[in-house]
Amino acid sequence: MDDDLSRPAKALATPSTQPARPRVTDYENGISAIDADYLRQGLAAIHLIVEGGKAALVDTGTSSSVAGVMEALRRKNLAPDDMTYVFVTHIHLDHxxxxxxxxxxxxxxxxxxHPRGARHMADPARLIASAMTVYGEAEFKRIYGAIRPVDANRIIEAPDGFSLDFNGRPLLFLDTPGHARHHYCIFDQQYRSFFTGDTFGISYREFDVDGMEFVFPxxxxxxxxxVALHASLDRLMSYNPSYAFLTHYGRIGNLPRHAIEMHDLIDAHVSIARKLQNHVPNRHAALVEKxxxxxxxxxxxxxxxxPEEEIRNLLSLDVELNAQGLENWLEQTRAG
Structure with a gap:
């Protein structure tokens, strides 16, 4: 199958024991992170950009995310008619x-x-079928709810280098494969920041220490x-961005340091996978452990x-998914 249609969530995230965080986090330059209500608080963010009374969203979460976003818009005195664009960095269902x-x-x-994802937004039948094979119908509906098709006339495809004027605010779209082939990142040129979806990895706010974030792929x-992910990271950093806004979760700075750490951790993931590629029949369990x-x-x-148990709980979903992805990558490289 050419397109990676869903981000499996077979291992549900364990709620954090940390104090509840604000459902909306406001940053400078009209940018806010709205909790997407996906599996646990602080797991996935929908970014709202407001410019001159007009609004745009970066990623959407699931259908259960709508109520929280509508409430956030009301609190900011924005109406549904003020929403100009909805950007999806890629078509994994949590995005x-x-x-x-x-x-x-x-x-x-x-x-x-992204052009590779556009047809699945207009006709989500394959997207739904793919996800249901992972979860079963009942669990799929519980996690993701209804997935509506989007009128093809309302879809804009954003190939590499596509630029868009959002109410006088220039946005540049870069093709950034590595996590998925249907992934773009958005460069907010005026404020030199990227909306990175999953390309710049994951950074949960619970791991922040004295203003320094922890980021992992x-x-x-x-x-x-x-190989593609390393190249995409280098391409993002070539723009000398000040901040990255991650779907998982919110704004991070210190990007030169984090880019080095991301490169190192990508290589560490690959090294673990290669060492365990012939570790059968328990390769998946070994990958999860390592x-x-x-x-x-x-x-x-x-x-x-x-506490270590809390750290493991916060990482458990992503460790499981990363292990699945590395197994798939091993099979693809072997077949290739």
Whole structure:
């Protein structure tokens, strides 16, 4: 299958024991992170950009994310008619599952999507079928709810180098494969910041220590490509960005340091996978164990003071998904 249609969530995230965080985090330059209500608080963010009374969203979460976003808009005195664009960095369901539902609520909005994902937004039948094979129908509906098609006339495809004027705010779209082949990142040229989806990895706010974030890569099924991901990271950094806004979760700075760490951790993931490629029949369990230990030790070296059990709980979903993705990558490289 050419397109990676869903980000499996077979291992549900364990709720954090940390104090509840604000559902909306406001940053400078009209940017806010709205909790997407996906599996646990603080796991996935929908970024709202406001410019001159007009609004845009970066990623949508699922259909259950709509209520929280609508409430955030009301609090900011924005109406559904003020939504101009809905951007989906890629079509994994935790990023784009709610796109059709949001477009139903935002009559003036256009959906901007990578060319490889556009047809699945207009006709999500394959996307739904792919996800249901992972979860079963009942669990799929519980996690993702309804997935509405988007009128093809309201879809804008954003190939590499596509530029868009959002109410006087120039945005540049870069093709950034490595996590998925249908992934773009958005460069906010005026404020020199990127909206990175999953390309710049994952950074949960619970791991922040004295203002320094912890970032690690996501190697989820089925299109992980380490060579492409290294190149995409280098391309993002060539723009000398000040901040990255990650779907998982929110704004991070210190990007030169984190880019080095990301490159190192991508290589560490690949090294673990290659060492275990002939470890059958328990390769998956071995990958989960080794990846879990790798990331635990990295978080502890980051001087995070959370109990080890809490750290493991926060990482458990991504360790499971990264192991699945590395197994798939091993099979693809062997077949190739």
């Amino acid at each position: 784009a599952g709610g796109a059709g539902e949001f477009m139903h609520h935002f009559p003036n909005a256009k959906l901007v999507v 996501t190697t989820t099924p089925v299109q992980f490509d380490p 990846l879990g230990e790798l990331l635990l030790q990295q978080v502890l070296a980051h001087s995070c003071k959370l």
